[in-house]
Amino acid sequence: MDLVLIESLAVDTVIGVYDWERTITQRLVLDLELATDIRPAAAGDDIALTLDYAAVSERIAAFAGEHDFALVETFAERLATALREEFAIAWLRLTVRKPGAVAAAAAVGVRIERGTPPEGS
Numbered sequence: 001m002d003l004v005l006i007e008s009l010a011v012d013t014v015i016g017v018y019d020w021e022r023t024i025t026q027r028l029v030l031d032l033e034l035a036t037d038i039r040p041a042a043a044g045d046d047i048a049l050t051l052d053y054a055a056v057s058e059r060i061a062a063f064a065g066e067h068d069f070a071l072v073e074t075f076a077e078r079l080a081t082a083l084r085e086e087f088a089i090a091w092l093r094l095t096v097r098k099p100g101a102v103a104a105a106a107a108v109g110v111r112i113e114r115g116t117p118p119e120g121s
């Protein structure tokens, strides 16, 4: 299976279960693995034939700015659904980290996989 990667993408959003968290933006850091057959793009050297990681990154930043969830679980699930629909992604793995949420941890968060890995992968 070929993957397009986005690593340590930082986005700012309103997120958290506590009242004080509803009044501020906090940083989330995302890692994504996006299943894509890269061979057509490589054969034609054509961005139009692959998943544009810059476009996906911009969409994620916009998504973060548009929403204010309580849980990182909700952020991850809703983002995964939106990306799969809008970019026709058959399978993805998404890690959402919330640095600083637990003082003694470098980060806490969730990792999900959604969709079906493409045939022959």
Ligand SMILES: Nc1nc2c(c(=O)[nH]1)N=C([C@H](O)[C@@H](O)CO)CN2
Binding pocket: 015, 016, 017, 018, 021, 070, 071, 072, 073, 098, 100, 101, 102
């Ligand atoms: N599994 C989760 N646990 C917790 C979450 C969460 O989103 N998922 N959120 C919080 C608070 O918002 C915390 O991040 C504030 O520091 C606590 N536990």
